Each structure stands twice: as C-alpha cells, then as structure tokens.
Amino acid sequence: MTQPLLDIRNLSVGFVRDGMTHLAVQAVSLSVGRGEIVGLVGESGCGKSLTAKAVMGLIGRKPGQVAGGDIRFEGRNLLEATDREIQALRGHRIAMIFQDPMTSLNPVFTIGNQIAEVPRIHEGAPANEAWATAVSALEQVGIAEASTRARQVPFEFSGGMRQRAVIAMGLAGHPDLLLADEPTTALDVTVQAQILDLLKQLRDRTGCGILLITHDLGVVAETCDRVAVMYAGRIVEEASVKELFARPRHPYTDGLFRAVPTLERTGRLEPIPGQPPDLDSIPAQGCPFRDRCPLAESQCADTMPPLVGCNNHRVACWKREVGS
Amino acid sequence: MTSSPLLEVRDLTRDFVVRGGLGRVAKRFRAVDGVSFDLHRGDVLGIVGESGSGKSTLVRMITRLIAPTRGEVRLDGHDLLALSGSTLRAERRRFQMIFQDPYASLNPRWNMRRILDEPLRAHGLKSDGAARIASVLDQVGLPTTFLNRYPHELSGGQRQRLNIARALIPGPDLLVADEPVAALDVSIQAQTLNLLLDLQRDRGLTLLFIAHDLAVIKTLCNRVGVMSRGKLVDLGEAEDVFKNPTSDYTRTLLDAIPRMPARADE
DSSP: OOOOSEEEEEEEEEEEETTEEEEEEEEEEEEEOTTOEEEEEOOTTSSHHHHHHHHTTOOOSSSEEEEEEEEEETTEEGGGSOHHHHHHHBTTTEEEEOSOTTTTSOTTSOHHHHHHHHHHHHHOOOHHHHHHHHHHHHHHTTOTTHHHHTTSOGGGSOHHHHHHHHHHHHHHTOOSEEEEESTTTTSOHHHHHHHHHHHHHHHHHHOOEEEEEESOHHHHHHHOSEEEEEETTEEEEEEEHHHHHHOOOSHHHHHHHHHSOOTTOOSOOOOOSSOOOOGGGSOSSSOTTGGGOTTOOHHHHHOOOOOEEETTEEEOOSSOOTTO | OOOOOSEEEEEEEEEEEEEOGGGOEEEEEEEEEEEEEEEOTTOEEEEEOOTTSSHHHHHHHHTTSSOOSEEEEEETTEEGGGOOHHHHHHHHTTEEEEOSOTTTTSOTTSOHHHHHHHHHHHTTOGGGHHHHHHHHHHHHTOOGGGGGOOGGGSOHHHHHHHHHHHHHTTOOSEEEEESTTTTSOHHHHHHHHHHHHHHHHHHOOEEEEEESOHHHHHHHOSEEEEEETTEEEEEEEHHHHHHSOSSHHHHHHHHHSOOOOOOTTO
16 A cells, blocks of 8 residues: 555644643544545634644644654654754645635735745745746736736735635645645635635646645535544544545534535524533543533443544444444 | 515615825725615525625614715614614614624623623613513523623633623614624534524514525525625525526525535435
8 A cells, every 4th residue: 555645643732731731632643645635624622723733843842732643744754853854844845724814924025925935945946936936826826917916915915815825825835735724714605616626726736635624514525535523632533525425424523514504404403512622621531522412321431432444434433333 | 565664774885985195085995885675574684795795884884883975774764874872872772783703792801790781771771680681591591600700701602692692682673693603613603593593483583694604694594685896786585596596696606605415314
C-alpha cells in the first residue's frame, strides 16, 4: 500500500488549566491521500481546527500542547522536525487557508506583495518572478484583471475576493497538502459555490491532498471524497462521503443530519437534546456523547468505544457498529 | 377580504453618502431601494439576501433604529415614522427585536433578572413583573433558577433564548429577528428554530425574520422575500417562491446551495 500524504496517528492536544490537562483533541487518527479531499466536520469547540493547527506546527508549548501521537507528512514525523524544517514545509509544501480572510491578510501591504512573499521566501525567487507567480495565482482563483488587482490593498477587495486572495496565497507555494479551515463560512452561497469549485479544480489539476474543515454538511456532500465526524475531541465516525450520507451510523452523525434545516423539509426540526460539552466538562472516561444519546446504556459510561469497521466506514459506538 | 395588515411597508428607501476627501460627497449609495410589502398577523415573513443586499438596513428602518430617506412604515395603521420621543417609546413595546450575536446584545455586567427587568421598567410594566418573567422563561425553556446568572455563564443557545425572552416580555405584536440563528451550531440552531416555530404557533406571533440561509427560511417562514442590491426581487408564499421563483437571482441563489444526498434508510 502506498503511504498517505498526511497520516495523523493517535494525536492528542491538551490545554493545561489549573495544573490539570484537558484534552481538546483525543487520540485522533486521520489520513489524507494525494488527490483526495477529506472533510473534517463537527460543531464549534470539537477540536477540528486544533487538529489542523497541530499539523501546521501552530500549537505552541503553552497553553496548548501536543500531548501525544504522530503527524506524518510523506512518512516524516512533523512533531520531531526542527523549527527550521517545519518552516521550510509550511506555506510551501503544506499550506493553510483560514476562515477569516480579513484577519489573515495584512491591511497595509498590497495583495500581490503578500502572495509574492511565498515564492520569495520558499524558493528564493527574485522579486519580478515572485510578482509574476502572484499574478498568475490570482488568475488561477478567477480574479479578473489580476495584474491591476495585485497592486491593490485588502480593503479594496470584496469579501469573496479576499478569500480568493488567501487561497491564491496558499496556491503560490504549489502545496502538496492544503488545509482549509472553514474557507467558505464567511461567504455568501454564490461565492461559496465558486470557491468550492476552485478547490476541486485545484485537486484535479495538481493532485494535491486537501483537508477541508467545515461545520456545513452540504459543503462536505458536494466537495469531499471522504469525511470524518468529530465530537468533543474525538473522531466518532469516518466513511466515504457517499456511504456516510446514505448510512450514518453514529447517533451524533445521525442527530446532526436530522437537525440541519434543508430545502426539502418544512416545520419542526429534530434537535439533538442538550449541548456539546465544554473543554472542562468532557468526561474523562466513556463516550462523550452519551449524555445526549438516545441509545446510551451503562457500557457507554465506562469505556470509550474504539473506532472500528471496514475501510469504507468506521464508527466509534457500542450500540451502532458497522454492519449491525 | 382579510383584515388589514399588521405591518405595511411602502417604497422604503435609504441612501448612504460615501464621503470623499475634505468631507465632500463622493457618491450616494442606495442600500434599500423602494421596498414595499404587507405583513399580516400570524405571518412569518423571511427576508433572504446575500451580504450587502440591504436586508439589515431594511429592518433597522422598520424598527426605527435608522431613518429612511423616503417611504412609509405603518404598524396597525399608525405611521411609525411620524412618531418621536415618548410616543415612539410607548409604541416600541409593540415591536421588539432579536439580534444576530447572542452575546454582544446582552450586557455582560447584568444578570438575567436585570436584563429581563429592563424592558419592564422602560415600558412601565413593573407591577406584574415577576409573573411576566416567570411566564417568558417558561415559554423559552429557561429555568427560573438561572435568574442570577450572567451572560457568560450561559451557553450560546441559552443566550439566544434569553434574547428571545427579553424581546417577548413587553408582549409585542411584531417580532423582528436579524439572523438570530446564524451564529449557532447546528444542534443548537435546531432548538432555537423550534422555539420560534412553537411561539409562532402558540402565541400567533407575527415574525419578520432575516437570514442568508434559505433552508432556515424554508423551515420557519410561510412567506418569503428575496433581496438583491437593495430591491425586493421576489415576494410571495414560501412554497411558490422556492418552487417557481420569478427572478433569475432567486434561482441562482437556490442553485448555489450545497445539497445533502438522500439517506438510504428514509
């Protein structure tokens, strides 16, 4: 079997508070292959962004820290790499797109300058070549009159264009792995559709792997090949997109699907009772979803169920094992 | 014919002036352009549109938070725009608003009791205050034991329930909600939408509801208006607008929504 581009194994990320370590990401294993778009879904605070930040080496020593596990990029453990090695990969081989395009752009530099920084730093490209790369990256993300637009500063761009500029910055290093953290959440649906198309084209053209973090199940259905569902720091279900939407097994996934309003439904929704646990109140043992789960029984309080099943579908639930 | 509408909006328009250097008027920008509609008692009208389409400006004019450039707003036949001072304050009791950010719209230094007490004080309803507070808390599903809690001690969903309770407490005829569920997670969003549906059904509440999410509008509203560049480009019964949109813009908007495939077990 070929090795995946990104292979996260048993990753835990913790926060130390009052001398106690609270795990916000617990034993997460997830892989992204070349040419694959993998969705990571969950509600706010479930640890999905933290997982991506750990891959980028953005979790410092305090207050958050990686408490265990491996993050392998092309077989190399990023957690053992030096700062210099990480710096060489970050922005170049591994790029990240953040949710808010306004805070990830510097307001006082031109868009072109900020994108050109990527080839200048990572490839040592001379200024004119770096500028040409920046303009072509802007063209790739569908910005008209890119050479003129590159001379503008962020406030002269609309929200959708800024997000495209941030994506262009990600593309400028020709990354093998792109981590996109809620790249369309702040955008209108028509712009969202364009950006998602752009990510798919990028994958088709360059064969890069993409980890797409989102809370929007519709976005996952339209964009991803495979999807992992996170709850309270753990992956509770993982499957191909087709399989997950056809046969959601975990009661949380099932609940999410029923709770989300769609154009096909009218009238009352079926909410999941209660609310997701805070970092402080994630139970130390057992399934973190059990208090909101209609199927929970005593076994669920004692031991966290392992993520098991076949290659196409794995679920962490004592009551809803794959094939049962 | 049916009874007269609770809310009549006619040709409502708002221009913003963009200033150039030295305070010169550089250009005028029409945020809302000649919007007219009626809202009948018990109706839930959803206004949908992309960012910058003018939907928030529209409801801010209707709730007298900003002044229109021209147009009319009538609540139960009374000209809302002609009111000022104490008469406006008195009339405000009849239309209340829920805002998008459930945290920013609550005073962090006030506990729940004080937050709910304030509208009663403002509208001179203190005499039966305790009963009113108990009643709205029951309606929105917050326990009275929470009354001493501060906003930071509440979850996102509970904060939005508190916002809804605060809007309901003076007994308004019209509730205006600007993206009340946009900041909430899916499981909490569903709880809040169900609460609004129940309130509408049980109290016959009239609701003007703003959202960018068409699926949310579909869940809650029986009438829909679609805004684009300050104009109301579609208006009608929700079923009709979703099935047979009259404007190309509405069709584009509907086509752009990512769809979830059907489940195998349903």
